Amino acid sequence: xxITLEVWRQDNSAAPGAFKTYDVPDITPDMSFLExxxxxxxxxxxxxxxxxxxxxxxxxxxxxxxxxxxNGQAHGPQLGTATCQLxxxxxxxxxxxxxxxxxxxxxxxxxxxxVDRSPLDRIIEAGGYITVPTGSAPDANLIPVxxxxxxxxxxxxxxxxxGACIAACPNSxxxxxxxxxLAHLNLLPQxxxxxxxRTVAMVxxxxxxxxxxxNHGECEAxxxxxxxxxxxxxxxxxxxxxxxxNRRKAGQHA
Amino acid sequence: xxxxxxVPAGSIEEKWDNHRFDVxxxxxxxxxKYEIIVVGTGLAGASxxxxxxxxxxxxxxFTYHDSARRAHSIAAQGGINAAKNYQNDxxxxxxxxxxxxxxxDYRSREANVYRLAQVSVEIIDQATAQGVPFxxxxxxxxxxxxxGGAQVSRTFYARGQTGQQLLLGAYQALEQQVHRGxxxxxxxxxxxxxxxxxGRAVGIIARDxxxxxxxxxxxxxxxxxxxxxxxxxxxSTNAKASNASAxxxxxRRGALFANPCFTQIHPTCIxxxxxxxSKLTLMSESLRNDGRIWVxxxxxxxxxxxxxxAAERDYFLERRYPAFGNLVxxxxxxxxxxxxxxxxxxxxxxxxxxxxxxxxxxARLGRDTIEARYGNLFEIYERITxxxxxxxxxxxYPAPHYTMGGLWVDYNLESTIPxxxxxxxxxxxxxxxxxxxxxxxxxxxxxxxxxxxYTIGDYLADYLxxxxxxxxxxxxxxxxxxxxxxxxxxxxxxxxxTVDWFHRELGKLVWDFCGMERSAEGLEQAMxxxxxxxEEFWKDVRILGSNESLNQSLEKAGRVADYFDxxxxxxxxxLHRDESCGAHFRVEYxxxxxxxMRRDDxxxxxxxxxxxxxxxxxxxxxxxxxxxYVQLAQRSYK
Numbered sequence: 086x087x088i089t090l091e092v093w094r095q096d097n098s099a100a101p102g103a104f105k106t107y108d109v110p111d112i113t114p115d116m117s118f119l120e121x122x123x124x125x126x127x128x129x130x131x132x133x134x135x136x137x138x139x140x141x142x143x144x145x146x147x148x149x150x151x152x153x154x155x156n157g158q159a160h161g162p163q164l165g166t167a168t169c170q171l172x173x174x175x176x177x178x179x180x181x182x183x184x185x186x187x188x189x190x191x192x193x194x195x196x197x198x199x200v201d202r203s204p205l206d207r208i209i210e211a212g213g214y215i216t217v218p219t220g221s222a223p224d225a226n227l228i229p230v231x232x233x234x235x236x237x238x239x240x241x242x243x244x245x246x247x248g249a250c251i252a253a254c255p256n257s258x259x260x261x262x263x264x265x266x267l268a269h270l271n272l273l274p275q276x277x278x279x280x281x282x283r284t285v286a287m288v289x290x291x292x293x294x295x296x297x298x299x300n301h302g303e304c305e306a307x308x309x310x311x312x313x314x315x316x317x318x319x320x321x322x323x324x325x326x327x328x329x330x331n332r333r334k335a336g337q338h339a
Numbered sequence: 340x341x342x343x344x345x346v347p348a349g350s351i352e353e354k355w356d357n358h359r360f361d362v363x364x365x366x367x368x369x370x371x372k373y374e375i376i377v378v379g380t381g382l383a384g385a386s387x388x389x390x391x392x393x394x395x396x397x398x399x400x401f402t403y404h405d406s407a408r409r410a411h412s413i414a415a416q417g418g419i420n421a422a423k424n425y426q427n428d429x430x431x432x433x434x435x436x437x438x439x440x441x442x443x444d445y446r447s448r449e450a451n452v453y454r455l456a457q458v459s460v461e462i463i464d465q466a467t468a469q470g471v472p473f474x475x476x477x478x479x480x481x482x483x484x485x486x487g488g489a490q491v492s493r494t495f496y497a498r499g500q501t502g503q504q505l506l507l508g509a510y511q512a513l514e515q516q517v518h519r520g521x522x523x524x525x526x527x528x529x530x531x532x533x534x535x536x537x538g539r540a541v542g543i544i545a546r547d548x549x550x551x552x553x554x555x556x557x558x559x560x561x562x563x564x565x566x567x568x569x570x571x572x573x574x575s576t577n578a579k580a581s582n583a584s585a586x587x588x589x590x591r592r593g594a595l596f597a598n599p600c601f602t603q604i605h606p607t608c609i610x611x612x613x614x615x616x617s618k619l620t621l622m623s624e625s626l627r628n629d630g631r632i633w634v635x636x637x638x639x640x641x642x643x644x645x646x647x648x649a650a651e652r653d654y655f656l657e658r659r660y661p662a663f664g665n666l667v668x669x670x671x672x673x674x675x676x677x678x679x680x681x682x683x684x685x686x687x688x689x690x691x692x693x694x695x696x697x698x699x700x701x702a703r704l705g706r707d708t709i710e711a712r713y714g715n716l717f718e719i720y721e722r723i724t725x726x727x728x729x730x731x732x733x734x735x736y737p738a739p740h741y742t743m744g745g746l747w748v749d750y751n752l753e754s755t756i757p758x759x760x761x762x763x764x765x766x767x768x769x770x771x772x773x774x775x776x777x778x779x780x781x782x783x784x785x786x787x788x789x790x791x792x793y794t795i796g797d798y799l800a801d802y803l804x805x806x807x808x809x810x811x812x813x814x815x816x817x818x819x820x821x822x823x824x825x826x827x828x829x830x831x832x833x834x835x836x837t838v839d840w841f842h843r844e845l846g847k848l849v850w851d852f853c854g855m856e857r858s859a860e861g862l863e864q865a866m867x868x869x870x871x872x873x874e875e876f877w878k879d880v881r882i883l884g885s886n887e888s889l890n891q892s893l894e895k896a897g898r899v900a901d902y903f904d905x906x907x908x909x910x911x912x913x914l915h916r917d918e919s920c921g922a923h924f925r926v927e928y929x930x931x932x933x934x935x936m937r938r939d940d941x942x943x944x945x946x947x948x949x950x951x952x953x954x955x956x957x958x959x960x961x962x963x964x965x966x967x968y969v970q971l972a973q974r975s976y977k
Contacts, residue, residue, distance in 0.1 A: 097549075097888060115612045115725075123617055123839070130837050130892070135883045138891055140405065142578040144618045145719065147503055148409045170722045195549050196889040203526065206406050210518040214511035215470045219390040219788045220461070222468035226425060229479030239472040239497060242504060246408055275470050 086112045086173060090125065091183045092137055098193050098201075104183075114174035118161065119144060119151065121173055138197040144169040146309060149245035152252065153198055154185040159249035159307040167247065167309035187252035191259075191294040202248045204294040205262060211290035212283035213266045215275050234272055241268035243310040250304035250312075256296030261304035263291045264320035265312050271323055281327035288324050342595070342947060342962045345749040346450040351436075351968055355454045358750070362797040370395030371521075373799050374558040374807050376543055377401070378530045378585055381410035382502075382780060383763025384564030385509035386787030392516035394792060399556055400513070400522055401545055403529040403580060403894075408510045411566060411578040412783060415502025416623040416716075418486055418494035419466075419780040421459040426483050430491040432456045438489060439778065440969045442668060443743070443771020444921035444937060446598070446945070449968055450750060451769045458789040459781050463495055465788055469508040473497050487624055487669065487776025494777045499623055499715045505780055509787070528554075529894065531822045533561065533589045533759065536814035540589075540759035541807065544815070544822050548894065551887040553819060555810035559802050560758045560795055563589060564787065567742035567764040569602065571902045571909070572854070573846025575739035576608055576621040582898035583905050586746050586765050594754040595947035595960060597747035597767035599905065600913035603774055603922045604855050605740035606672035609723055609733075610692035619738040620723060622695075622716055624776055627665045627672070629700035629709065630733070632656050634693050638683035644694055644732045655679055655693075663976040670773050670922045670935075671976060673737035677855050678933075680736070692734035701729065737855060741779060743770045743922065744912075747947040747962070751794035752786060755947075760795060762786035767945065772921025826886050829896045834879030838895045841876045842902070845869070849906045853913050858926045862914040866907055870955070873903035904954040911948075911957065918942045939971055 087110040095102030107129075112121050119141050126136035142150040146167040153168045155161035161171045176182065184198065192200040230238075242265070250261035267284055270276035276283070298317060305314045347358040365373070373396050377388040380402040388400045404410065422435040435456040440447055467473060467481070473495050474482040486494040497504040516522040527548040534542040534557070542557035568583035569575035590596045607622045633654045635647055655675060657664045667675075676693050685691050701709050706729060710717070717728045724734070745768060746754050746761040754761050763783040770778060808814070852858075852865035876899070884890045919928040919935035920942070928936045945962040 113613060113615075116615055117617070117723075120615050120617050124615060127837050127839065130881055130883060131835075133883070136892060138889055142404070142409055142580050143411060143414045144579060145414060145620050146722075147414050147500065148411070148578060150404070150409050166722065170719075172722070172725070174725060199889060202405060206408075206514060206517075206526075209511060210514045214515045215468065216515065217465065217468040217512070218393045219386075219465060219512075219792070222461075222464040225423070225463045225467035225473075226480050228467065230475055231479050232475045232477050235472050235475045235479075238470070239504075242472050242497075242507065243500065245503075246406065269472065270470050273470050273472070275468055 086114060086178045088112065088176060088179070089181045091181065092197070093185045094137070094197055095194050096196065098195055102194065112173055114172065116173045117144070117169060118155070118171040118173065119169050138199050140199050141169055146170045147245060149247040152187055152247045152249055154188060154252060156183050159187070159253040160309055164306070165309060165311040167245070187248055189251050189257035191257065192248060192251070205246055205248060205259070207294065208259065208263055208287055208290050209266065212279070212286035213270070215270055216279060228274055230274060238269050238272045241265045241272070241312065241316050244312055245310060247309060249307040249309060251295060253303040253307035254296070255301060255303065256299060258298045259291050259295040260298040260317045260320065261308065261312060261314060263287055264316040267320050267323065268316040280323070281330045284320070284323045284327040285331060288320070340755065340949065340960055342747070342960050343749060344448060344962060345751060346448065347750065351449060351453045354450050355457055359793055362793060363800040365796045365799055365803070367395055369803055371397060372804070373397065374399065375560050375562065375795070376556060376558040377562045377564060378543065379410065379564035379566060379765070380404070380407035380510065380513065381412035381564060381566055381763060382506055382509055382783035383787040384410070384562070385506065385513045386784050387562055387564060387762060387791050388522055389509060389512035389516050390788055390792045392519070392521040396521065398522045399525065399558065401525045401528045401530055401543070403527065403548060405526055407513055407524060407526070408507060410506060411581050412506045412780070413503045414578065415780055416499045416621065417625055418484065418496035418501045418777040419462065419505065420486070420493050420775070420777045421463045421495060421781065422456050422493060423460050423463060425481060426492045428491045430493050434491065435459060435493065437969055439769065439775060440771065441974065442775040443773050444974065445771065445939065445943065445966065445969070445971050446601070446920055446964065447769050447771030448964060449966060454790065455769045455782060455785050458785045461789055462781060462784045466505055466508050469512065471497060471504045471508045484625065489775070502780060505784065509784070530585045531588065531897065532818050533592045534814050534818045535592045535756060536808045536812060539757045542810065542815065544819050549889050551885070551890070553822060555815045555819060557807040557810050557815070559799055559807055560760060562760045562762060562791065563746070563765050564762045565765045567745065568905060569739040569742055571846070571906050572739040572850050573842050574611065574616060574619050574850070576605060576619050579618060584898050584901045586761070587901040587905055589746060589754070589756065589759060591950050593756045593950070594759060594761070595747040595949050596744070596908060597945050597947045598744040598772070598912065599909045599948065600853065600916060600923050601743035601772050601921065602739060602909070603669060603741040603743060604673040604737040606669055606676060606737045607695065607735045608738035609720065610687060610689065610736035612689070612724070620719065621738070621740060622720060622733070622735060624669070626695060626713060626716060629712070630665065630695040630697050631699055632665050632693055632695055634679045634684040634686060640684070644686065644696070653679070653684070660976045667976045668773065669776070670924070674855055674924060676737055687734045692736045694732035695735045696732035697728060698732070741774055743768055743772060743774055747945065751797065752791055753794070753798065758798060760791055762791050772923055825897070826893065829880070829893065829900070830882055830886065832877060832880050832882070834881045836879050836881060838880060838882065838892055838899050841872065841880060842895070842899045845872055845899070845902055845906060848872070849909065853906070853910050856924050856926055857913045859914060862910045865910045866914070869903055869907045869910070876900065876903065907954055908948060908957060912946055915959065916942055916946065937973065
């Protein structure tokens with residue numbers, strides 16, 4: 086196969102960036118998209134040009150490191166697939182492919198296709214956990230969890246934190262990421278004691294960094310784990326309940 | 340140097356309890372006076388850092404990832420063992436201990452393994468309370484499955500994403516401590532050297548991967564939780580960035596490296612499809628519960644799998660090992676697959692795999708059941724190969740996956756450098772010469788949640804009311820200068836070949852000569868070729884750009900530079916160990932039927948290597964292994 090790549094190049098977060106076009110001959114349909122970039126980079130180094138910086142690690146769709154806008158789509162054209170699992174067989178010989186970093190104000194570009202996604206960690210820090218000092222847990226089977234509850238919690242917990250939902254959203258909203266973590270923890274019996282505080286803390290932290298949700302649904306379509314936007318509805322409901330609940334709690338203690 | 344394992348006195352059931360009573364405690368009010376560095380945020384690092392911070396210590400945590408959640412523990416699929424005996428099928432702490440020592444082919448320390456089995460039950464409690472969504476029965480209680488040839492069902496799992504869910508549990512606990520304050524998390528920061536002062540580990544030198552800034556960090560103790568070194572093979576199931584540099588640089592500063600040749604090859608990975616392949620993908624070995632492994636009987640067979648009649652297929656594991664069949668341990672399954680591929684009976688376009696066939700299982704159980712059990716794995720396979728495993732048999736082949744070897748540690752998980760602790764896959768671990776399935780997650784979390792936080796206190800107690808060694812001490816300045824020299828040297832080579840080219844070449848050498856089968860002749864050849872490849876690297880590698888920017892080639896180059904010496908040490912260790920045991924298979928030591936032959940009288944020890952300044956001349960130290968409880972036997976899976 087031979088393709089043309091148009092890639093965003095930017096030296097650092099302060100420098101201006103620009104698209105650069107590369108002619109890429111001799112690639113095979115069995116290569117993954119990232120292996121194609123590896124080859125482009127080898128050729129660039131041989132020709133004396135610095136390689137394209139991009140993030141990747143496990144290359145099996147679970148670590149959430151990789152993430153590229155490919156022809157305007159987060160993680161490219163294949164549904165439910167992270168960039169590292171996308172293969173060149175999904176493209177045609179002669180295709181022109183535009184590759185950009187995640188686009189969101191909260192994710193500044195560090196170099197080329199690498200962005201800073203640390204606001205996602207800030208949302209987890211705000212409340213995305215269940216407080217269990219090591220050693221204080223009861224026997225695991227003392228907390229039965231209905232099977233369908235555990236399964237739904239797992240559906241939400243499958244989030245890999247790649248940020249595609251935000252990159253795909255016209256508002257750069259992080260509702261799907263935040264809702265997935267909230268649903269995971271708020272559905273489980275273990276998560277109940279901190280449920281309302283967690284919901285408020287995480288939603289408010291999210292709003293510090295990201296845009297508002299206007300129900301486009303692009304996030305679900307871009308999610309490599311196909312996480313459902315139903316969780317966003319659950320988060321919104323919990324947030325409203327949490328505000329009332331926390332007010333009542335405050336009143337009782339006043 | 341005398342290796343002291345510091346195994347406590349008492350019967351094996353009492354050792355850990357006795358020890359916990361004997362080690363000195365640090366008063367809760369004094370804990371905040373201590374600084375601890377933890378490098379790595381996988382299961383071991385994140386769980387240790389979170390727990391130490393909960394106890395009150397100040398912890399500086401370093402990861403080269405953009406977030407602590409990305410460590411490669413996240414990719415573990417199958418599950419985590421624990422001796423809960425929830426299934427009432429005869430499991431016990433003693434049985435898990437026994438199975439682990441036996442599975443490791445009698446090359447691990449009994450006391451450590453027993454402790455691992457003891458704390459395994461607490462790990463499940465801890466993870467469940469954190470909200471890890473383990474699979475459940477309809478009654479709401481936890482489900483288990485049998486895994487990797489175990490005769491009891493003791494494996495807990497969260498679909499095919501157990502590692503992910505356990506890591507997220509530990510990561511969330513860590514982030515909570517970041518929010519509270521005692522943890523300072525340094526992301527995109529790579530440890531480039533260990534600082535040793537007066538014979539003690541007192542800090543590290545790190546590089547900011549975005550700006551290239553080199554910084555000094557001091558602490559009362561340093562904990563390495565930096566994972567294994569399977570990427571020395573270039574093609575492995577490890578993540579691309581996984582590397583050995585932290586442990587290797589600590590080794591060069593005086594930490595002994597134990598059993599480097601014990602590297603595990605996982606039998607069920609997707610075979611490479613072309614020479615550009617960048618990594619290998621593992622397919623959980625739970626697939627072997629229902630899939631049947633076969634190759635054509637005739638060498639050079641070209642027909643598609645489904646056109647080959649049953650009579651012309653060789654179900655070689657079922658034929659050779661009727662009792663265990665497709666469920667023999669990893670090392671046996673891997674070696675047997677290599678054997679049939681070497682007989683030109685390999686399948687697939689590159690003839691580099693064997694079939695894992697679900698046809699019979701689908702006929703017996705129905706497609707829905709198979710889909711419920713393995714749906715996500717079949718999907719991963721289909722993405723990569725563009726073949727539908729429901730219709731066409733999967734192709735699999737062994738690949739480097741886990742390293743049992745690592746830095747030598749005593750019962751307290753302390754290395755031979757006082758104040759340097761090593762946990763998780765980075766230490767030489769509790770798995771002996773071969774790790775059982777679903778035991779890596781168990782060990783990482785055991786070390787991090789339940790062992791290290793106790794044992795490190797005993798060391799810290801000596802340093803109450805002392806400040807960490809100042810970063811203006813010569814030890815810091817000298818070490819930083821060495822780090823800078825190495826970076827400058829790498830950037831100044833300005834040769835013609837990429838870092839990856841050298842890594843691939845080295846990987847091929849190690850795979851061919853120190854992979855699934857080793858021979859004295861092959862190992863000697865590798866040991867003569869590796870130094871010349873290393874020399875060529877330092878003459879001809881091409882790294883563009885500067886230190887003062889995000890420079891991924893420079894990051895890789897530093898890691899590959901360390902692999903040359905590590906690879907040589909692996910070969911030396913494999914050559915010195917004149918026996919076959921577990922994952923270490925020397926062709927000279929096999930029975931007439933091709934089974935591994937241990938030599939317990941001569942090699943029942945841990946081989947711990949000391950760096951002498953010359954990669955070609957390391958010094959061997961032995962820790963003899965005594966087996967008081969487990970009876971040594973030749974493994975048999977017939």
